[in-house]
Amino acid sequence: MKHAMKIAVAADNAGVALKNELRDLLRADGRIAEVRDLGVPDAADDRAYPLLGIAAAEAVAAGEVERALLVCGTGIGMCISANKVPGVRATVAHDSYSAERSVKSNDCQVLTMGARVIGPELAKRIVTEWIGHVFDPESASAAKVARISDYEQA
Numbered sequence: 001m002k003h004a005m006k007i008a009v010a011a012d013n014a015g016v017a018l019k020n021e022l023r024d025l026l027r028a029d030g031r032i033a034e035v036r037d038l039g040v041p042d043a044a045d046d047r048a049y050p051l052l053g054i055a056a057a058e059a060v061a062a063g064e065v066e067r068a069l070l071v072c073g074t075g076i077g078m079c080i081s082a083n084k085v086p087g088v089r090a091t092v093a094h095d096s097y098s099a100e101r102s103v104k105s106n107d108c109q110v111l112t113m114g115a116r117v118i119g120p121e122l123a124k125r126i127v128t129e130w131i132g133h134v135f136d137p138e139s140a141s142a143a144k145v146a147r148i149s150d151y152e153q154a
């Protein structure tokens with residue numbers, strides 16, 4: 001049987017409506033074993049994006065989840081925040097090709113999106129595809145990604 005993925009989701013108040021839609025989509029996806037919602041629960045919660053993004057990225061770095069999906073207004077603040085956590089590679093992507101290459105070229109574990117940038121139906125399609133992409137450690141991309149890890153560990 002194929003391994004089922006654990007994934008964290010998080011958003012600030014600008015992204016929470018889209019995050020909740022994507023969370024429900026992931027919970028209905030048979031490829032996902034667990035969706036851990038780290039908040040915020042609703043738009044009344046005004047915790048800022050770095051708190052949420054860093055918490056989700058730390059869950060990835062600790063191996064508690066394999067991936068994280070983060071939403072803010074643009075996806076940019078979440079991406080910057082997640083990338084501050086050692087071992088985490090996060091990207092903003094609002095198109096299918098970039099989301100695919102973020103996994104296959106860059107071994108990104110974290111995808112961020114902007115709820116003020118993308119509509120929910122396109123976001124759902126991209127996330128559904130993204131879950132299916134896998135990094136190949138035997139690929140030519142692996143040595144390039146290793147350079148990033150080397151820099152981080154130096």
Ligand SMILES: O=C[C@H](O)[C@H](O)COP(=O)(O)O
Pocket residue numbers: 012014015049072073074075076077078
């Ligand atoms: O990147 C930041 C996000 O888009 C956030 O949701 C909104 O941030 P702001 O309120 O500082 O514009």
